[in-house]
Amino acid sequence: MRASGPFKYASMSRRAAVTGAALAAMTMLAACSGAQTGAAAEGDMAMGAAEGAKVTVVEYASVTCGHCAAWQAQVYPEFKAKYIDTNKIRYVFREFPTDPAPVAIAGFLIARCAGPDKYFPVIHEIMASQREIFGGVPPxxxxxxxxxxxxxxxxxxxxxxxxxxxxxxxDARIKAGIDAGVQGTPWFMVNGEHVADSSLTGLSEKIDAALAES
Known part of the structure:
Protein backbone atom coordinates (compact mmCIF):
# COMPACT_ATOMS: atom_id res chain seq x y z
CA MET A 1 0.00 0.00 0.00
CA ARG A 2 1.34 3.45 -0.88
CA ALA A 3 1.26 6.27 1.67
CA SER A 4 0.87 9.88 0.57
CA GLY A 5 3.06 11.23 3.39
CA PRO A 6 6.69 10.55 4.29
CA PHE A 7 5.77 7.72 6.64
CA LYS A 8 4.80 4.59 4.77
CA TYR A 9 2.68 1.87 6.29
CA ALA A 10 3.81 -1.38 7.82
CA SER A 11 1.49 -4.17 6.81
CA MET A 12 -0.51 -6.02 9.44
CA SER A 13 -0.37 -9.80 9.68
CA ARG A 14 -3.92 -10.90 10.39
CA ARG A 15 -2.57 -14.00 12.08
CA ALA A 16 -1.56 -11.69 14.93
CA ALA A 17 -5.24 -11.40 15.76
CA VAL A 18 -5.52 -15.07 16.70
CA THR A 19 -5.42 -15.26 20.47
CA GLY A 20 -4.35 -18.90 20.65
CA ALA A 21 -1.34 -18.34 18.41
CA ALA A 22 -0.43 -15.16 20.24
CA LEU A 23 -0.64 -16.90 23.61
CA ALA A 24 1.58 -19.75 22.45
CA ALA A 25 4.13 -17.37 21.00
CA MET A 26 4.19 -15.24 24.12
CA THR A 27 4.67 -18.27 26.34
CA MET A 28 7.77 -19.11 24.32
CA LEU A 29 9.05 -15.55 24.59
CA ALA A 30 8.57 -15.46 28.36
CA ALA A 31 10.32 -18.79 28.85
CA CYS A 32 13.25 -17.92 26.64
CA SER A 33 16.38 -16.58 28.50
CA GLY A 34 -16.88 -2.43 12.10
CA ALA A 35 -16.26 -0.05 14.72
CA GLN A 36 -16.24 3.71 14.64
CA THR A 37 -12.57 4.56 14.83
CA GLY A 38 -13.25 8.03 16.23
CA ALA A 39 -15.45 6.80 19.08
CA ALA A 40 -14.14 5.79 22.48
CA ALA A 41 -13.33 2.10 22.77
CA GLU A 42 -12.53 -0.16 25.70
CA GLY A 43 -8.82 -0.19 26.41
CA ASP A 44 -8.07 3.18 24.79
CA MET A 45 -4.98 4.96 26.09
CA ALA A 46 -5.32 8.71 25.73
CA MET A 47 -3.74 12.07 26.46
CA GLY A 48 -4.74 15.69 26.08
CA ALA A 49 -8.33 16.86 26.20
CA ALA A 50 -11.01 14.86 27.98
CA GLU A 51 -13.34 12.39 26.31
CA GLY A 52 -15.92 14.21 24.24
CA ALA A 53 -13.41 16.78 22.99
CA LYS A 54 -14.19 18.67 19.79
CA VAL A 55 -11.36 16.90 17.98
CA THR A 56 -10.12 13.37 18.61
CA VAL A 57 -7.04 12.05 16.85
CA VAL A 58 -6.61 8.29 16.90
CA GLU A 59 -3.31 6.66 16.03
CA TYR A 60 -3.09 2.93 15.34
CA ALA A 61 0.53 1.91 15.73
CA SER A 62 2.90 -0.90 16.59
CA VAL A 63 6.02 -0.84 18.73
CA THR A 64 7.72 -3.05 16.10
CA CYS A 65 6.80 -0.78 13.18
CA GLY A 66 9.77 1.18 11.87
CA HIS A 67 7.57 3.84 10.30
CA CYS A 68 5.79 4.30 13.63
CA ALA A 69 9.14 4.76 15.35
CA ALA A 70 10.15 7.32 12.71
CA TRP A 71 6.92 9.26 13.24
CA GLN A 72 7.47 9.05 16.98
CA ALA A 73 10.95 10.51 16.70
CA GLN A 74 10.40 13.07 13.96
CA VAL A 75 6.81 14.30 14.25
CA TYR A 76 5.41 13.43 17.66
CA PRO A 77 7.38 15.97 19.77
CA GLU A 78 6.04 18.95 17.80
CA PHE A 79 2.61 17.34 17.41
CA LYS A 80 2.42 16.83 21.18
CA ALA A 81 3.52 20.37 21.97
CA LYS A 82 1.06 21.88 19.47
CA TYR A 83 -2.04 19.83 20.18
CA ILE A 84 -1.77 17.49 23.18
CA ASP A 85 -0.01 19.64 25.77
CA THR A 86 -2.37 22.50 24.96
CA ASN A 87 -5.45 20.25 25.30
CA LYS A 88 -6.63 21.25 21.83
CA ILE A 89 -7.30 17.60 20.97
CA ARG A 90 -7.82 14.23 22.57
CA TYR A 91 -5.07 11.92 21.36
CA VAL A 92 -5.89 8.22 21.47
CA PHE A 93 -3.29 5.51 20.91
CA ARG A 94 -4.55 2.11 19.79
CA GLU A 95 -2.39 -0.99 19.66
CA PHE A 96 -2.13 -2.70 16.28
CA PRO A 97 0.75 -5.23 16.36
CA THR A 98 2.87 -5.79 13.28
CA ASP A 99 5.49 -8.48 12.67
CA PRO A 100 7.10 -9.89 14.68
CA ALA A 101 3.69 -9.95 16.36
CA PRO A 102 4.78 -11.77 19.56
CA VAL A 103 7.34 -9.04 20.28
CA ALA A 104 4.85 -6.26 19.58
CA ILE A 105 2.18 -7.89 21.72
CA ALA A 106 4.65 -8.40 24.56
CA GLY A 107 5.66 -4.75 24.36
CA PHE A 108 2.07 -3.58 24.57
CA LEU A 109 1.32 -5.88 27.50
CA ILE A 110 4.38 -4.63 29.38
CA ALA A 111 3.32 -1.02 28.84
CA ARG A 112 -0.09 -1.78 30.29
CA CYS A 113 1.36 -3.69 33.22
CA ALA A 114 3.62 -0.73 33.98
CA GLY A 115 0.50 1.33 34.70
CA PRO A 116 -1.29 4.29 33.07
CA ASP A 117 1.34 6.83 34.13
CA LYS A 118 4.15 4.82 32.53
CA TYR A 119 2.27 3.47 29.52
CA PHE A 120 3.39 6.05 26.97
CA PRO A 121 7.01 6.28 28.19
CA VAL A 122 7.30 2.48 27.86
CA ILE A 123 5.75 2.52 24.37
CA HIS A 124 8.14 5.23 23.27
CA GLU A 125 11.17 3.48 24.75
CA ILE A 126 10.36 0.22 22.96
CA MET A 127 10.03 2.08 19.66
CA ALA A 128 13.35 3.80 20.31
CA SER A 129 14.94 0.39 20.95
CA GLN A 130 13.97 -1.15 17.61
CA ARG A 131 17.56 -1.05 16.37
CA GLU A 132 18.52 -3.42 19.19
CA ILE A 133 15.47 -5.63 18.75
CA PHE A 134 16.10 -6.04 15.02
CA GLY A 135 19.86 -5.90 15.29
CA GLY A 136 20.55 -9.19 17.02
CA VAL A 137 19.85 -8.48 20.67
CA PRO A 138 17.28 -11.03 21.93
CA PRO A 139 13.91 -9.22 22.09
CA ASP A 171 -7.04 -9.87 20.59
CA ALA A 172 -10.33 -7.97 20.81
CA ARG A 173 -8.54 -4.67 20.24
CA ILE A 174 -6.69 -6.04 17.20
CA LYS A 175 -9.90 -7.40 15.69
CA ALA A 176 -11.64 -4.07 16.32
CA GLY A 177 -8.90 -2.32 14.36
CA ILE A 178 -9.22 -4.76 11.47
CA ASP A 179 -13.01 -4.37 11.51
CA ALA A 180 -12.56 -0.59 11.46
CA GLY A 181 -10.61 -0.86 8.22
CA VAL A 182 -7.11 -0.20 9.48
CA GLN A 183 -4.73 -1.39 6.77
CA GLY A 184 -1.33 -0.48 8.11
CA THR A 185 0.64 1.49 10.66
CA PRO A 186 0.87 4.26 11.55
CA TRP A 187 -2.78 4.88 10.71
CA PHE A 188 -4.37 8.17 11.75
CA MET A 189 -8.00 9.18 12.15
CA VAL A 190 -9.19 12.72 12.80
CA ASN A 191 -12.76 12.67 14.08
CA GLY A 192 -13.25 9.30 12.44
CA GLU A 193 -11.78 10.25 9.06
CA HIS A 194 -8.60 8.55 7.87
CA VAL A 195 -5.71 10.93 7.17
CA ALA A 196 -3.17 9.33 4.84
CA ASP A 197 -0.56 12.09 5.18
CA SER A 198 0.90 11.58 8.65
CA SER A 199 3.32 14.49 8.44
CA LEU A 200 2.67 17.37 10.83
CA THR A 201 1.49 19.44 7.89
CA GLY A 202 -0.94 16.76 6.72
CA LEU A 203 -2.37 16.15 10.18
CA SER A 204 -2.53 19.85 11.03
CA GLU A 205 -4.57 20.58 7.93
CA LYS A 206 -7.32 18.22 9.07
CA ILE A 207 -7.05 19.04 12.77
CA ASP A 208 -7.09 22.80 12.34
CA ALA A 209 -10.06 22.60 9.98
CA ALA A 210 -11.95 20.52 12.53
CA LEU A 211 -11.05 22.91 15.34
CA ALA A 212 -12.27 25.85 13.27
CA GLU A 213 -15.70 24.35 12.69
CA SER A 214 -18.45 26.00 14.71
Missing part, protein backbone atom coordinates in the same frame (compact mmCIF):
# COMPACT_ATOMS: atom_id res chain seq x y z
CA UNK A 140 13.28 -10.62 25.55
CA UNK A 141 16.49 -9.00 26.80
CA UNK A 142 15.42 -5.58 25.52
CA UNK A 143 11.84 -5.87 26.75
CA UNK A 144 12.89 -7.13 30.17
CA UNK A 145 15.30 -4.23 30.56
CA UNK A 146 12.53 -1.77 29.71
CA UNK A 147 10.11 -3.57 32.04
CA UNK A 148 12.66 -3.41 34.86
CA UNK A 149 13.11 0.29 34.21
CA UNK A 150 9.35 0.73 34.57
CA UNK A 151 9.41 -1.01 37.94
CA UNK A 152 8.47 -4.57 36.95
CA UNK A 153 10.42 -7.54 38.26
CA UNK A 154 11.33 -10.44 35.99
CA UNK A 155 8.59 -12.51 37.60
CA UNK A 156 6.06 -9.74 36.97
CA UNK A 157 7.33 -9.49 33.39
CA UNK A 158 6.73 -13.18 32.72
CA UNK A 159 3.31 -13.08 34.36
CA UNK A 160 2.42 -10.01 32.34
CA UNK A 161 3.28 -11.34 28.88
CA UNK A 162 1.51 -14.67 29.45
CA UNK A 163 -1.67 -13.32 31.05
CA UNK A 164 -4.52 -15.06 29.21
CA UNK A 165 -7.11 -12.39 30.03
CA UNK A 166 -4.79 -9.61 28.86
CA UNK A 167 -4.11 -11.49 25.62
CA UNK A 168 -7.83 -11.99 25.07
CA UNK A 169 -8.39 -8.25 25.51
CA UNK A 170 -5.52 -7.54 23.15
Missing amino acids: RTVLLRIANGAGLTEEQFQTCVTDADALKAM
Whole structure:
Protein backbone atom coordinates (compact mmCIF):
# COMPACT_ATOMS: atom_id res chain seq x y z
CA MET A 1 0.00 0.00 0.00
CA ARG A 2 1.34 3.45 -0.88
CA ALA A 3 1.26 6.27 1.67
CA SER A 4 0.87 9.88 0.57
CA GLY A 5 3.06 11.23 3.39
CA PRO A 6 6.69 10.55 4.29
CA PHE A 7 5.77 7.72 6.64
CA LYS A 8 4.80 4.59 4.77
CA TYR A 9 2.68 1.87 6.29
CA ALA A 10 3.81 -1.38 7.82
CA SER A 11 1.49 -4.17 6.81
CA MET A 12 -0.51 -6.02 9.44
CA SER A 13 -0.37 -9.80 9.68
CA ARG A 14 -3.92 -10.90 10.39
CA ARG A 15 -2.57 -14.00 12.08
CA ALA A 16 -1.56 -11.69 14.93
CA ALA A 17 -5.24 -11.40 15.76
CA VAL A 18 -5.52 -15.07 16.70
CA THR A 19 -5.42 -15.26 20.47
CA GLY A 20 -4.35 -18.90 20.65
CA ALA A 21 -1.34 -18.34 18.41
CA ALA A 22 -0.43 -15.16 20.24
CA LEU A 23 -0.64 -16.90 23.61
CA ALA A 24 1.58 -19.75 22.45
CA ALA A 25 4.13 -17.37 21.00
CA MET A 26 4.19 -15.24 24.12
CA THR A 27 4.67 -18.27 26.34
CA MET A 28 7.77 -19.11 24.32
CA LEU A 29 9.05 -15.55 24.59
CA ALA A 30 8.57 -15.46 28.36
CA ALA A 31 10.32 -18.79 28.85
CA CYS A 32 13.25 -17.92 26.64
CA SER A 33 16.38 -16.58 28.50
CA GLY A 34 -16.88 -2.43 12.10
CA ALA A 35 -16.26 -0.05 14.72
CA GLN A 36 -16.24 3.71 14.64
CA THR A 37 -12.57 4.56 14.83
CA GLY A 38 -13.25 8.03 16.23
CA ALA A 39 -15.45 6.80 19.08
CA ALA A 40 -14.14 5.79 22.48
CA ALA A 41 -13.33 2.10 22.77
CA GLU A 42 -12.53 -0.16 25.70
CA GLY A 43 -8.82 -0.19 26.41
CA ASP A 44 -8.07 3.18 24.79
CA MET A 45 -4.98 4.96 26.09
CA ALA A 46 -5.32 8.71 25.73
CA MET A 47 -3.74 12.07 26.46
CA GLY A 48 -4.74 15.69 26.08
CA ALA A 49 -8.33 16.86 26.20
CA ALA A 50 -11.01 14.86 27.98
CA GLU A 51 -13.34 12.39 26.31
CA GLY A 52 -15.92 14.21 24.24
CA ALA A 53 -13.41 16.78 22.99
CA LYS A 54 -14.19 18.67 19.79
CA VAL A 55 -11.36 16.90 17.98
CA THR A 56 -10.12 13.37 18.61
CA VAL A 57 -7.04 12.05 16.85
CA VAL A 58 -6.61 8.29 16.90
CA GLU A 59 -3.31 6.66 16.03
CA TYR A 60 -3.09 2.93 15.34
CA ALA A 61 0.53 1.91 15.73
CA SER A 62 2.90 -0.90 16.59
CA VAL A 63 6.02 -0.84 18.73
CA THR A 64 7.72 -3.05 16.10
CA CYS A 65 6.80 -0.78 13.18
CA GLY A 66 9.77 1.18 11.87
CA HIS A 67 7.57 3.84 10.30
CA CYS A 68 5.79 4.30 13.63
CA ALA A 69 9.14 4.76 15.35
CA ALA A 70 10.15 7.32 12.71
CA TRP A 71 6.92 9.26 13.24
CA GLN A 72 7.47 9.05 16.98
CA ALA A 73 10.95 10.51 16.70
CA GLN A 74 10.40 13.07 13.96
CA VAL A 75 6.81 14.30 14.25
CA TYR A 76 5.41 13.43 17.66
CA PRO A 77 7.38 15.97 19.77
CA GLU A 78 6.04 18.95 17.80
CA PHE A 79 2.61 17.34 17.41
CA LYS A 80 2.42 16.83 21.18
CA ALA A 81 3.52 20.37 21.97
CA LYS A 82 1.06 21.88 19.47
CA TYR A 83 -2.04 19.83 20.18
CA ILE A 84 -1.77 17.49 23.18
CA ASP A 85 -0.01 19.64 25.77
CA THR A 86 -2.37 22.50 24.96
CA ASN A 87 -5.45 20.25 25.30
CA LYS A 88 -6.63 21.25 21.83
CA ILE A 89 -7.30 17.60 20.97
CA ARG A 90 -7.82 14.23 22.57
CA TYR A 91 -5.07 11.92 21.36
CA VAL A 92 -5.89 8.22 21.47
CA PHE A 93 -3.29 5.51 20.91
CA ARG A 94 -4.55 2.11 19.79
CA GLU A 95 -2.39 -0.99 19.66
CA PHE A 96 -2.13 -2.70 16.28
CA PRO A 97 0.75 -5.23 16.36
CA THR A 98 2.87 -5.79 13.28
CA ASP A 99 5.49 -8.48 12.67
CA PRO A 100 7.10 -9.89 14.68
CA ALA A 101 3.69 -9.95 16.36
CA PRO A 102 4.78 -11.77 19.56
CA VAL A 103 7.34 -9.04 20.28
CA ALA A 104 4.85 -6.26 19.58
CA ILE A 105 2.18 -7.89 21.72
CA ALA A 106 4.65 -8.40 24.56
CA GLY A 107 5.66 -4.75 24.36
CA PHE A 108 2.07 -3.58 24.57
CA LEU A 109 1.32 -5.88 27.50
CA ILE A 110 4.38 -4.63 29.38
CA ALA A 111 3.32 -1.02 28.84
CA ARG A 112 -0.09 -1.78 30.29
CA CYS A 113 1.36 -3.69 33.22
CA ALA A 114 3.62 -0.73 33.98
CA GLY A 115 0.50 1.33 34.70
CA PRO A 116 -1.29 4.29 33.07
CA ASP A 117 1.34 6.83 34.13
CA LYS A 118 4.15 4.82 32.53
CA TYR A 119 2.27 3.47 29.52
CA PHE A 120 3.39 6.05 26.97
CA PRO A 121 7.01 6.28 28.19
CA VAL A 122 7.30 2.48 27.86
CA ILE A 123 5.75 2.52 24.37
CA HIS A 124 8.14 5.23 23.27
CA GLU A 125 11.17 3.48 24.75
CA ILE A 126 10.36 0.22 22.96
CA MET A 127 10.03 2.08 19.66
CA ALA A 128 13.35 3.80 20.31
CA SER A 129 14.94 0.39 20.95
CA GLN A 130 13.97 -1.15 17.61
CA ARG A 131 17.56 -1.05 16.37
CA GLU A 132 18.52 -3.42 19.19
CA ILE A 133 15.47 -5.63 18.75
CA PHE A 134 16.10 -6.04 15.02
CA GLY A 135 19.86 -5.90 15.29
CA GLY A 136 20.55 -9.19 17.02
CA VAL A 137 19.85 -8.48 20.67
CA PRO A 138 17.28 -11.03 21.93
CA PRO A 139 13.91 -9.22 22.09
CA ARG A 140 13.28 -10.62 25.55
CA THR A 141 16.49 -9.00 26.80
CA VAL A 142 15.42 -5.58 25.52
CA LEU A 143 11.84 -5.87 26.75
CA LEU A 144 12.89 -7.13 30.17
CA ARG A 145 15.30 -4.23 30.56
CA ILE A 146 12.53 -1.77 29.71
CA ALA A 147 10.11 -3.57 32.04
CA ASN A 148 12.66 -3.41 34.86
CA GLY A 149 13.11 0.29 34.21
CA ALA A 150 9.35 0.73 34.57
CA GLY A 151 9.41 -1.01 37.94
CA LEU A 152 8.47 -4.57 36.95
CA THR A 153 10.42 -7.54 38.26
CA GLU A 154 11.33 -10.44 35.99
CA GLU A 155 8.59 -12.51 37.60
CA GLN A 156 6.06 -9.74 36.97
CA PHE A 157 7.33 -9.49 33.39
CA GLN A 158 6.73 -13.18 32.72
CA THR A 159 3.31 -13.08 34.36
CA CYS A 160 2.42 -10.01 32.34
CA VAL A 161 3.28 -11.34 28.88
CA THR A 162 1.51 -14.67 29.45
CA ASP A 163 -1.67 -13.32 31.05
CA ALA A 164 -4.52 -15.06 29.21
CA ASP A 165 -7.11 -12.39 30.03
CA ALA A 166 -4.79 -9.61 28.86
CA LEU A 167 -4.11 -11.49 25.62
CA LYS A 168 -7.83 -11.99 25.07
CA ALA A 169 -8.39 -8.25 25.51
CA MET A 170 -5.52 -7.54 23.15
CA ASP A 171 -7.04 -9.87 20.59
CA ALA A 172 -10.33 -7.97 20.81
CA ARG A 173 -8.54 -4.67 20.24
CA ILE A 174 -6.69 -6.04 17.20
CA LYS A 175 -9.90 -7.40 15.69
CA ALA A 176 -11.64 -4.07 16.32
CA GLY A 177 -8.90 -2.32 14.36
CA ILE A 178 -9.22 -4.76 11.47
CA ASP A 179 -13.01 -4.37 11.51
CA ALA A 180 -12.56 -0.59 11.46
CA GLY A 181 -10.61 -0.86 8.22
CA VAL A 182 -7.11 -0.20 9.48
CA GLN A 183 -4.73 -1.39 6.77
CA GLY A 184 -1.33 -0.48 8.11
CA THR A 185 0.64 1.49 10.66
CA PRO A 186 0.87 4.26 11.55
CA TRP A 187 -2.78 4.88 10.71
CA PHE A 188 -4.37 8.17 11.75
CA MET A 189 -8.00 9.18 12.15
CA VAL A 190 -9.19 12.72 12.80
CA ASN A 191 -12.76 12.67 14.08
CA GLY A 192 -13.25 9.30 12.44
CA GLU A 193 -11.78 10.25 9.06
CA HIS A 194 -8.60 8.55 7.87
CA VAL A 195 -5.71 10.93 7.17
CA ALA A 196 -3.17 9.33 4.84
CA ASP A 197 -0.56 12.09 5.18
CA SER A 198 0.90 11.58 8.65
CA SER A 199 3.32 14.49 8.44
CA LEU A 200 2.67 17.37 10.83
CA THR A 201 1.49 19.44 7.89
CA GLY A 202 -0.94 16.76 6.72
CA LEU A 203 -2.37 16.15 10.18
CA SER A 204 -2.53 19.85 11.03
CA GLU A 205 -4.57 20.58 7.93
CA LYS A 206 -7.32 18.22 9.07
CA ILE A 207 -7.05 19.04 12.77
CA ASP A 208 -7.09 22.80 12.34
CA ALA A 209 -10.06 22.60 9.98
CA ALA A 210 -11.95 20.52 12.53
CA LEU A 211 -11.05 22.91 15.34
CA ALA A 212 -12.27 25.85 13.27
CA GLU A 213 -15.70 24.35 12.69
CA SER A 214 -18.45 26.00 14.71
